[in-house]
Amino acid sequence: MTSLPLPDSALPPVVSTEEWKKAHAALLVREKEHTRATDALAAERRRMPMVRVDADYRFVGPEGEVGLLDLFAGRRQLLVYRFFYDSDVDGWPDKGCPGCSYLADNVPHLAHLHAWDTSFVMVSEAGQDQIAALKRHMGWEGTPWYTLVGKSFSQDFDVPEMFGVNVFLRDDHDRVYRTYFVTGRGVESMLPTLGMLDLTALGRQETWEDTPEGRPQLPPYRAERHDEYA
Template identity: 45%
Template sequence: MTTVNNVVSREVWLAARLELLAREKAWTREGDALAAARRALPRVRIDAPYVFAGPDGERSLLDLFAGKRQLVLYHFMFDPSKDQGCRSCSFVADHFAGAQVHLAARDTALVVVSRAPLAKIAAFRARMGWTFQWLSSHGSSFNYDFGVSFDPADVAAQAVDYNYKKQAFPHPEAPGISVFVREGDAVYHTYSTYGRGFEPVMTTYAILDLTPLGRQEEGLEFPMAWVRHHDSYDGT
C-alpha cells in the first residue's frame, strides 16, 4: 500500500495544479499539431488484391470500408497455431464496442484483422462477447506487408522489421493500427502505428493516468504483464 506523505493545504495544492495545468495545455496543443501533421501525411495507393475471410464470405480491402470514406484497421495478434488471441490485443479490443457508432457518424469504419484462421477467430470472438467485424488474412501477405507478421528466421535472428526499424521481437505476430481512405473505389494507405503508438485507443490507460497510483506497471516483466483476458481476472 502506498503511503500518503504529501498532504498539503488546498492553497498549495491549487498552485501545484495550476502549474501542471499549463503543462497539460501545452501537451494538448502539441497533440493537436501532431494530429494535423498525421492528417497531412502523403498516401500510398493499394493495388494488391488482398482477400479476407469473414463470416459472410470473402471480402476485399475495399469491402471493409462498408461504404464509409475511411477505414481504421486493428492488427490483432493471433498466431494461427494458437487457440486464443493475445491478452494485450484483447485489452485493446475491449475498448472498441462503444466507439463504433461514433466512428460511423464520422464516415469511418473499424475492423479487426488477424492471421489466424476464421474458425479460431469466430470461437474466440464469441467467448469474448465482441461484436466488431473481425476477419482473417490467413494465406495472404497482408500482415507481412503491413509489418505485423514476421518470418520465424528473422524472429530467431532478433532482426524483424517492426515499428520502422530492425529490432528484436519475441513473437511472429505483432500489434498495430493501419488507416486507409478511399476515393471512389481507389484505396490509399495513410498511416500505420505500432508499439505504444496506439495507446490512445486504450482508454483504461487514460483513466489510470489520472490516478495517483497510475498504471502500476513498475517492476513487471513487461509493462502489460498484468493484463488478462477480461474473463480471466481473479474474482471475476
C-alpha cells in the first residue's frame, strides 16, 4: 500500500523530551479515566438481565446438524457472530462480506477464550462446502463456522440484515439464555487492529475522526478482505 502525502505542516510538533513526557503524563490521566469508565460499563453489562432461549434453533456443521446448545462445545458461555456469506454478497461464492471478513481476520487464537470457558462461532446462510472453501482460502480454519437452518435465528436475534454478536450463557441444567447483543461500532472491542491504529499519530485515517489538518483522511469503514488491499 502506497503512503499518502504527508506534508511537514501536518506532522505533530517536535518538542524536547521533557515537554513530551509532560504531555504524555497529562494524556495518561485522561486515559486512566477512560479505562475506569470502560470498567464501570463492563460491570453494568455483567449485571444485565437475561432471556431464556426455548426455541430449538438448528445449524449445520462439518459433522452434520446440531442445536444451539451444541455450539457451546461444553463450555459455559458462547459468542455467535452473524457473518454475511450468501448469494447476495458481492463476489459470491469466492468472497464473503468485506466487513465480516475483516472481523474474522481479527478473531484471536480461540484457546484463550476456551481457557475462560467461552466458545466463539460464526454462522452464515452459505452451505458447508462453500464455508470450508472460504476458510481454506482466507486462513480461518481455526474458527468454527456453521450454516443457519432457516431464518428464525437471524430474525429472533436481530441479525436478519445486519452483522452482530449475540452472547449466550448455559446453566448447570443445560438451559440457554441470551445475555447480550451488539452490532455496528459496538463490535470494535473485538477488532485489535483498530485499537492498534488508535495508538498511532495518524489514527484510523478516516474522515469522521477529529484529526489535525493535513493528516491522511479517507472514507470511513474501508475495511477490505486481506487479499484485496492494493
